[in-house]
Amino acid sequence: MSMSSPAVEIVSTGRYLPDRIVTNDDLREFVDTNDEWIRTRTGIVTRRLAREDELAAEMAATASRIALERAGIAPDEVDAIILSTATPDRLLPSTACDLQALIAADRAMAFDVQAACSGWLYAMSMGEGYLAAGRAETVLVVATEKMSAILDWTDRTTCVLFGDGSGAAVLKRGDGSKGIVSSFHASDGRLAELLWRKSGGAKVPLTPERVAEREHLMLMSGREIFKNAVRSMAQACDEALERAGLTGDDIDLMIPHQANIRIIESTAKYAGIPMDKVYVNVDRYGNMSSASIPVALDEALEDGTIESGMKVLSATFGAGLTWGAMVWQF
Ligand code: UT7
Secondary structure (H helix, E strand, O other): OOOOOOOEEEEEEEEEOOOEEEEOHHHHHOOOOOHHHHHHHHOOOEEEEOOOOOOHHHHHHHHHHHHHHHHOOOHHHOOEEEEEOOOOOOOOOOHHHHHHHHHOOOOOEEEEEOOHHHHHHHHHHHHHHHHHOOOOOOEEEEEEEEHHHOOOOOOHHHHOOEOEEEEEEEEEEOOOOOEEEEEEEEEOHHHHHHEEEOOOOOOOOOOHHHHHOOOOOEEEOHHHHHHHHHHHHHHHHHHHHHHHOOOHHHOOEEEEOOOOHHHHHHHHHHHOOOHHHEOOOHHHHOEOHHHHHHHHHHHHHHOOOOOOOOEEEEEEEEOOOEEEEEEEEO
C-alpha cells in the first residue's frame, strides 16, 4: 500500500513558554506532595506557570508571531485563525478573536475549538479542511493553555500535573510532497465527568457557594482517565496509520500528547515505536493540555530531531472524552 499524498503543508511553527519555572519541591508550598512521587508516577520534573496577569491570548500571540515570521507571512495575509483552548480568557467572545486583534490579522475569521487536550489536532484537521476545500489560502492553527487558572491548588491529585504554554503552526496548500498525510478523531461524551469543571456554564451557573466549594475548578478521576488514554491513543494510532497506508515501522518519530510518561511509554509500545523515537518534554513542562503537541513539534523542528523526509505520528487524548492522531510527512 502506498502512502497517500498530503494536500496541506505545515509551513512553520512557533511556541511560547512562560518564564517562571516551578519545581516539584516548589509545589509543597500548596499541597502535601513530593518530588519522588511526582517523578515516578508522571515523569514531570518542572512546569512553566504564567504570571497571574498573563493572558492565554497573549501567549498565543507570541507563538503566532514567531510562526508567521518564520513563514515570511504578514498577519493580514491570514484567512483563518483556529484556536484550541480549554482555558479561554473569558467565556464570550472567543480567545481566537482576542488573538486576531493582538496580532492584527485584519482579514482573518477567528474562532475557538474546545476539544480539551485533543484540541490542537482537531484544529489542525479543520485548517486542513478549509485549505483542501479552497476556502482559505493561509490558516493559523494555535493552541494556548493557562491551566494554572483552572487548577485547584489545594488538590494534589491534579495541580501537580499541569503547566502553561502555547504553540502555533501556519498551514498552506502544498505541492503534495509533505504535510498532513492522515488523521483520525473521536469522542465519547458519556465519559464527560471523568475530567471536567462542575460549575460555570448555563447548566450549573456559578454562585458564591459553588465557588466557595471550588466547583469552578478542574476535577479529574486520574486512574480512569489513564486507562482510557492508553486504549484510545492506541486505537487512534492504528486508524491514522491505516489511513496513511503506513505501519508503526514506517514512523521516524512519535510526538504524543505529553500528560504522563507512563501513558507515553504504553502508547509507544502499542504502536511498536521504540522510546528513542518518541519526543518527550513532559519532564520540563508537565501537561499543557492542547498546547503540548505544538510546543513539542516546534522544539523537535528547531533542535533538528525532525529532519526533512521524516514521517511523524502524533496522538492525543483528553477531556470530553476526545482523542485522535495525525501523520505528518516532513
Ligand atoms: O490530558 C489528560 C489529563 N489527565 C491525565 O493525563 C491523567 C491520567 N492519570 C494519571 O496520570 C495518573 O492516574 C495520576 C498521575 C493522576 C495518578 O497516578 P496513579 O498511579 O493512578 O495514582 P493514584 O491516583 O492511584 O494515587 C495513588 C496514591 C494515593 O494515595 P493512597 O490513596 O494510595 O494513600 C493518592 O492520594 O498517591 C496519592 N497521591 C499523591 N501523593 C503525593 C495523589 N497525588 C499525589 C501527589 N503527591 N501529588
